[in-house]
Amino acid sequence: MPSSPPSGMSSRHSLSAQRRRAAMWFLAPMLIALFCVAAWPLLRTIYFSFTNTTLTSLYDGKWIGFDNYLSYRKLSSGRVIWRGTLADPAWWNAVWNTVRFSVVSVALETVLGLIVALVLHQNFKGHGWVRAAVLIPWAIPTIVSARMWGWMLNDQFGIINDILLNIGLIETKIAWTANIETAMLAVLAVDVWKTTPFMALLCLAGLQMIPKDIYEAAKVDGVHPIRVFFKVTLPLLRPALMVAVIFRMLDALRIFDLIYVLTPNSKATKTMSVIARENLIDFDKFAYGSAQSTLLFALIAIFVSAYIWLGKVDLSGEHSK
Amino acid sequence: MAEIELKNLRKSFGGLEVIKGVDLEVRKGEFMVFVGPSGCGKSTLLRLISGLEEISDGDLMFDGVRVNDTIPSKRGIAMVFQSYALYPHMNVMENMAFGLKLAGSTKEEREARVVDAAKMLQIDHLLERKPKELSGGQRQRVAIGRAIVRDPRVFLFDEPLSNLDAALRVQTRLEIAKLHHDMNDVTMIYVTHDQVEAMTLADRICVLRDGLVEQVGTPAELYDAPNSVFVAGFIGAPKMNFLTGEHAKPYDCATYGIRAEHIDICAQDEATWTGSVVHAENLGADHYLFVDIGVSEPLVVRQPGKQFTALGTEIGLKPQSEHAHRFDGADRAIRN
Amino acid sequence: MSKFLNATLFYALVFVIVGVSVFPFYYAVITSFKTGTALFEVDYFITKLDFSNYINVLSSPNFMRSVWNSVLIAASTVGFAMFLAVTASYALARVRFKGRGLLLICILAVSMFPQIAVLAGLFELIRALGIYNTPWAMILSYTIFTLPFTVWVLTTFMRDLPVEIEEAAIIDGATPWVIITQVFLPLMWPALVTTGLLAFIGAWNEFLFALTFTASESQRTVPVAIALLSGASEFEIPWGVLMAASVIVTVPLIALVLIFQRKIVAGLTAGGVKG
Numbered sequence: 001m002p003s004s005p006p007s008g009m010s011s012r013h014s015l016s017a018q019r020r021r022a023a024m025w026f027l028a029p030m031l032i033a034l035f036c037v038a039a040w041p042l043l044r045t046i047y048f049s050f051t052n053t054t055l056t057s058l059y060d061g062k063w064i065g066f067d068n069y070l071s072y073r074k075l076s077s078g079r080v081i082w083r084g085t086l087a088d089p090a091w092w093n094a095v096w097n098t099v100r101f102s103v104v105s106v107a108l109e110t111v112l113g114l115i116v117a118l119v120l121h122q123n124f125k126g127h128g129w130v131r132a133a134v135l136i137p138w139a140i141p142t143i144v145s146a147r148m149w150g151w152m153l154n155d156q157f158g159i160i161n162d163i164l165l166n167i168g169l170i171e172t173k174i175a176w177t178a179n180i181e182t183a184m185l186a187v188l189a190v191d192v193w194k195t196t197p198f199m200a201l202l203c204l205a206g207l208q209m210i211p212k213d214i215y216e217a218a219k220v221d222g223v224h225p226i227r228v229f230f231k232v233t234l235p236l237l238r239p240a241l242m243v244a245v246i247f248r249m250l251d252a253l254r255i256f257d258l259i260y261v262l263t264p265n266s267k268a269t270k271t272m273s274v275i276a277r278e279n280l281i282d283f284d285k286f287a288y289g290s291a292q293s294t295l296l297f298a299l300i301a302i303f304v305s306a307y308i309w310l311g312k313v314d315l316s317g318e319h320s321k
Numbered sequence: 322m323a324e325i326e327l328k329n330l331r332k333s334f335g336g337l338e339v340i341k342g343v344d345l346e347v348r349k350g351e352f353m354v355f356v357g358p359s360g361c362g363k364s365t366l367l368r369l370i371s372g373l374e375e376i377s378d379g380d381l382m383f384d385g386v387r388v389n390d391t392i393p394s395k396r397g398i399a400m401v402f403q404s405y406a407l408y409p410h411m412n413v414m415e416n417m418a419f420g421l422k423l424a425g426s427t428k429e430e431r432e433a434r435v436v437d438a439a440k441m442l443q444i445d446h447l448l449e450r451k452p453k454e455l456s457g458g459q460r461q462r463v464a465i466g467r468a469i470v471r472d473p474r475v476f477l478f479d480e481p482l483s484n485l486d487a488a489l490r491v492q493t494r495l496e497i498a499k500l501h502h503d504m505n506d507v508t509m510i511y512v513t514h515d516q517v518e519a520m521t522l523a524d525r526i527c528v529l530r531d532g533l534v535e536q537v538g539t540p541a542e543l544y545d546a547p548n549s550v551f552v553a554g555f556i557g558a559p560k561m562n563f564l565t566g567e568h569a570k571p572y573d574c575a576t577y578g579i580r581a582e583h584i585d586i587c588a589q590d591e592a593t594w595t596g597s598v599v600h601a602e603n604l605g606a607d608h609y610l611f612v613d614i615g616v617s618e619p620l621v622v623r624q625p626g627k628q629f630t631a632l633g634t635e636i637g638l639k640p641q642s643e644h645a646h647r648f649d650g651a652d653r654a655i656r657n
Numbered sequence: 658m659s660k661f662l663n664a665t666l667f668y669a670l671v672f673v674i675v676g677v678s679v680f681p682f683y684y685a686v687i688t689s690f691k692t693g694t695a696l697f698e699v700d701y702f703i704t705k706l707d708f709s710n711y712i713n714v715l716s717s718p719n720f721m722r723s724v725w726n727s728v729l730i731a732a733s734t735v736g737f738a739m740f741l742a743v744t745a746s747y748a749l750a751r752v753r754f755k756g757r758g759l760l761l762i763c764i765l766a767v768s769m770f771p772q773i774a775v776l777a778g779l780f781e782l783i784r785a786l787g788i789y790n791t792p793w794a795m796i797l798s799y800t801i802f803t804l805p806f807t808v809w810v811l812t813t814f815m816r817d818l819p820v821e822i823e824e825a826a827i828i829d830g831a832t833p834w835v836i837i838t839q840v841f842l843p844l845m846w847p848a849l850v851t852t853g854l855l856a857f858i859g860a861w862n863e864f865l866f867a868l869t870f871t872a873s874e875s876q877r878t879v880p881v882a883i884a885l886l887s888g889a890s891e892f893e894i895p896w897g898v899l900m901a902a903s904v905i906v907t908v909p910l911i912a913l914v915l916i917f918q919r920k921i922v923a924g925l926t927a928g929g930v931k932g
Contacts, residue, residue, distance in 0.1 A: 014390045015827065016375045016753070022833035023748035027760075030745035030808060037801040038767045041778025048777050058781050116674055124671070132915050133675045136682055139914040141862040143880035144903040148685045151896050159684060162699040193677065201922050247769075254771035257864035261884045273773040273865070280777055281869055290777040297774035304769065373824050394830030406821035410843040420829035471829070 042297070049291035055284045068291035085291050093267065094275040098296075101184065101271060102252035105191045110245060112192065113199025114237075120200065121207045138197040146261040149190045153177055183268040187259055191252075199244060206240030207233070242311050246304070253300055272296045323384050323397065323474035323508050324349045325370065330379035332362075332369055339365050341532040342379065347508060348525075352501050355512045356519040356555070357529035364479055366529065367512045371400050371477050383474065394420070399468030400477040403484060405460045407452040407467075413439070414448040417467045438469040441503070442496075458489045465500065478511040482518065498522055516556050520544070528552050550652040553578050559609060559621045561646070568594075568616060574647035574655055581609060581623035583644035586630075592637025594620065601629050612638060682907065689901040696896055710901035719874050720902060723882035727906075730792050730878060731860035734799040735807075735853050742807035743849075747837050749808070750815035751823065761812070768805035772865050775801060783870055794870035795878065799863060803856040810855070810924055814848040815841065851924035854917055858910060879906050 049068055053061025065071075070084040085091045120131055137145065152159050155175035164170045176186040210233065218228045256273040263269045270278075276296060280289030325347040332340040339362050347353045355363040368374040370381065372393035381389050388396050407416050417438065418431040439445040442462045452460055461481060468476055478497070482490045498521070501509055513519055519526050520540045528535040528543065528551070536548040540556075547553035553561045561578045569577040589595050596614035608627055611619040622638060630636060647655040687700060690707050714720055748754075749761060779801075783794045818841060826840045842849075867878040877885070883902055887894050914921060 014375050015372055015392050018392060019752045019833060020754050023752040023754055026744035026748040026833070030741045030804065033741055033800055033804060034764070034767055036782075037779070037797060037804075038770060038775060041775035041782060042770070044778030044781055045774055045776070048781075058784060115670075119667075119671060119674060122667070124667075130671055130675055132918060133678045135914055135918065135921075136678050136911055139858075139911045140682060140907050141880055141883075141910070143862070143864055143884045144907055145681065147883060147899055147903060148681045151688060151900065152681060152684060154896075157697045157699065157896075159699050193681070197678070205922065250769045250771075254773065256773065257880070257884075260864070260868075273771065276773050277776065277865065277869070280780075286777065293771075293773045293777060296771050300769070300771055304766070371828065373827065393828045398828065400825070400828050402821045402825060404819065404821050406819065406825040408822060408825070408840060419826070419831075423830040423835060467825075467829075 045290050045297075046294050048287050049294045051287050053287045053290075055281065055286045058286075061287060064287075068288050069295075085288065085295065090270075090275060091272075091292060094270050094272045094292075097184070097269055098253060098255075098271040098273075101187065101191075101255065101269070102249060105188055105195070105252050106245060106248045108188070108192045109196050109199045109248060110241070112196045113244075114203050114241075116196060116200035117203035117207055120204050134197050134200060136197075137194050138201075140194070142194065142257045143261055145190060145194050146258050149186070149193075150177060150262055153186055177263045178266070180266070180268045183263045183266045187262055187269050190262060191255070191258060194258075195248065195251075199248060202240060202244040202247075203237065206237045206244075209240070210236045246307050246311075249307075250300060250304065253303070254296070272299075325475065325508065325510075326380075326382040326385075327366075327370075328380040328382070330366070330369060330376060330381060332365055332374060332377045338377075339532050340369065340377075343529075343532075343534055345527060345534060345537065347510060350505075350508055352498075352509045352511065352522060352524040354519040354523035354526045355510065355529055356514065356516055356526055357535075358555070359514060360531075361529040362532040363512045363514075363529045367477055367479055367510060370475075370510060371398055372396055394423075397474035398477055399471040399473035399475075400479065401461075401464050401468050401481045403480045405452075405464040405484070407460060407463055409452055412449050412451050413444065413455075413463050413466075416452070416463060417470045420467070420471050434470050434472075435466075438466045441469070442466050457485055458493065461485065461493060465497075469500075469504070474508065476507060476509040478509065480513055481511075482513070482515075494518060494521060517558065520556070526556075528555060546654070546656075547578075547646060548654050550576055550578065550648050553646055553648075553654075559623075562618075562620045564616060569647075572645070572647055575650040576648040576652065578646035578648065579640045580644065581621040583641040584620065584622045585639050585641065586622065586624070587637045587639045589635065589637035592639055594638045595635060596620070596638070598630050598632050598634050598636060601632065603627055603629070610636075612636065614638070682904075682911075685900045685903055685907075688896060689904050690897075692897050710897040711905070713898050714902045714905060719877075720882055722875050723877045723879050724906070726792055726876065727861055727879040730795045730799065731857050733792075733796045734803050734860050735856045737796070738800060738803035738807045738856060739849065739853055741804060742811050742852075743842065744834075744837060745808050746811035746815050747833065747841065749812045752833075761809075764805045764808055768802055768809065770801065772801070776865070776869060779866070780869065789870060790872045790876050792876070795860075795863070795867055798866040798870065799860045802863075803860055806859065807852050807856050810852045811845075811848065814845060814852075818844060847920060848924075851917065851920040854913060855921065855924050858913075861910070 048061065050063055050065060051061035052064050052067075053059075066084070068084055070082065070086040072080050072082045074080050116134060120127070120134070140148070153161075153176040155161065155173050155178065158173075158176075160176065161170070161173040165173070174182060176182045214232060214236075215228065218232060223231075254273050255271055256277065259269050259271055259274055272292065273296065276289045276292035278289070279285040279292060283289075327343050327345040330340055330343045330345075331338065343366060355366060357363050365374060369376050372388070372391065376389050380387055383396060408419065411419065414432070414435055417435045421431045421434065435448070436445060439448060442465060444459060444462045444466060447455060447459060447463070452463070455463065461484075464481070481497075482493055485493060497511075501507070501522075511518075511522060523540055525537060525539055526543055527537045530551055536543060536552045538546075543552060543556045547556065550563065554563070557580060559581050561580050562584070564577040564579075565575065569575060594612075594614040596612045596619075598610050599613045599619055600611035602609045602611075605627070607623055607625045608629065610622045610624060610630060612622055613619045620638065649655050687703055688696065689710050690703055690705065691700075692707055692709055695705070695707075749757060749764075779798050783789050783797065786793075786797075788794045788797065822840065822844075823836055826836050831840065862880060863878070864880045864884065867881045868884070871877050871881060874882075883899065883906070886899050886902065
């Protein structure tokens, strides 16, 4: 009886070895591309955040440790002066704005998206047209919708003020985007308007995956529709909802364009992305902005890890097969 | 035509071993059928032979040459899949010629060979059609045609009839048998869970169970001399009657097996067993009586004609002892 | 009675949803037909068709240049991403190898990167390559979101293709490359069109990179051009022209989205909730 050689030695010519080799070559260009545009720039950003590099002399930066993040100096009088992003009230204001915006917008979008999805899930006349109409806000570029709403929210000639005055909800015209008190409201309104369709589509897809006979069984048993929604629909929708929420949350945490265009330079809406870019490019505090970018990245990374870990979300889809 | 030899073939997925050391010889020109319940490893074994799965251990020889590390297309095999697996975007001609095209043969040669095969399968009028314009039976023929065009040493069939309806299944079964004959007895390996398919098609049958060969033999051998309770119960319909415990004791065995056609009805005083008829099934040419003799399952008795004994009648039964099968405590056959 | 009430409430809800969705665009269209002092009167319907804003926009060389820049950049970056993604997604969807799940997670992670986090590093890279203020800067930087997205979506599509067709091709002697190009690609046209379209829209709409990596007006993309379109002062924003430009760049997108409605939903779900 000839004994077979160990399989490790023989696998060089086999089918799976051929396929693994091919896979390597297929993946290499993509991985190289991603390294160049994602990993390398990210590493450089982190590096810059520990230097005093400026926009005009990118290569003359010196290593200054954590000074961009936090440092202190003791004056001769004994007073301690804290410096760096982490001691910067403008930064903490941006953090607060970002978190506030993300939580409120995603919560509103989820609830409204679910309502829209439930409506679209019904069979009624003109169903296709309604779905088409709902998609329109999603199809409009963010910048364009920011400017459209900017015009509608215009204090003197905007239609929103006109409508609200006519139905008597307000007494005087409001400068929605310029007022400190209302700027965030304006941003939230536009973001919710623009992104609810996306949420609705994802929820709708989730709803359509729930088998119909479950509802029929509930109907036969005479369960109240509202009870069915909370006891059947919502739990079954949970996995789809969890993924949709995290995608939206990540988008919200890094928001830049809408705020930059709709409420330029408003302290009430400036988010982490906006303030970081301001420092990076406009104020020539390149390294300082890099530190803020790095902090935003770290915040998002921690958030995602916690979410996946706590929510047991299977993002790769590997286990569903 | 090829002789195939499996030597202590093993396959594991992760830590789970599904083929646990199979030794088997498939002779030149033989029609070999792998049969067994789902999960017995028959499809995996076929995929090891085809090269679609990597062999974990052991040797696979084609005509005396070890092919463990040869990629599928170089093994000289052709395979017919359960779902036909036709290329949806190619017409029948392109589907059948794809392998030849990849092998670099000329357009004329390809077309000549495809037309030959298509004529043989009577699908030559369908060559311009796409798979979605064909019926299930026609798709199956194209899949077989694609295999023929490759001019393989070995044909592999992976449950090719299970997607067809009952009538078409019988017809296609006949055609596969004819194909084997027409193709100068090329070696064929055929996987099925249906023992009728196995019995009607095979030169020899290999019964698999839990990743091991249970018995190899001609249909007649398996039917007449099963090695184990498992094979005895798996081959033949209706299922062989088994008696255990007190009822087996008189025959000096742990399990006593007797097929439905080997039980005679007799007068109650000559009877080995007596019992009442609880159910009857009429098959036209003959009929089955289900007789409750006080064991867990009723005995099935096959009788010619349609003349039923009324339900509830007490009858006597006697086995044809020369056709009985006796098995020991480990379910192995006891041979005299 | 309560049935009638329910139906009325339901249709009222539908009406509100449609109204809120469509109105801002409708209002932009109304505004785009107004000039001069007409702009400062609130109207709910089109009162007069005045195309002078559109003529103004379409005859502006800088704006047309921006449209061309956007088309060129979005098409190139998507083409490049698709080219790399098709083979990569085959490997990820169809070949068993160690670390595949981890790799998929990493790719997904890149698509979730806050773009600001790579801005400084990309700025340096683009300066070093000498492509600042050229379309190449955007083509390069947009790869960070188009590539992971296309890889991810195509991988989920590719996973769903029947295994037996691939195995039949293997037995016919097809190498992985042949399987991709001659068997899978012809089956994946709908998926490719959808993925490409979604990536295109993403690239077309991008703002942060385009704003940062361009300096001169002739190099701007459409979003930057529209964002920075302004009059002499804050109070002289040419709203009519702005809305005309907005309508011009939005109509093709809305048309595409409506035509490919079903496919887009499938693509978004593949990229989103397939879990």
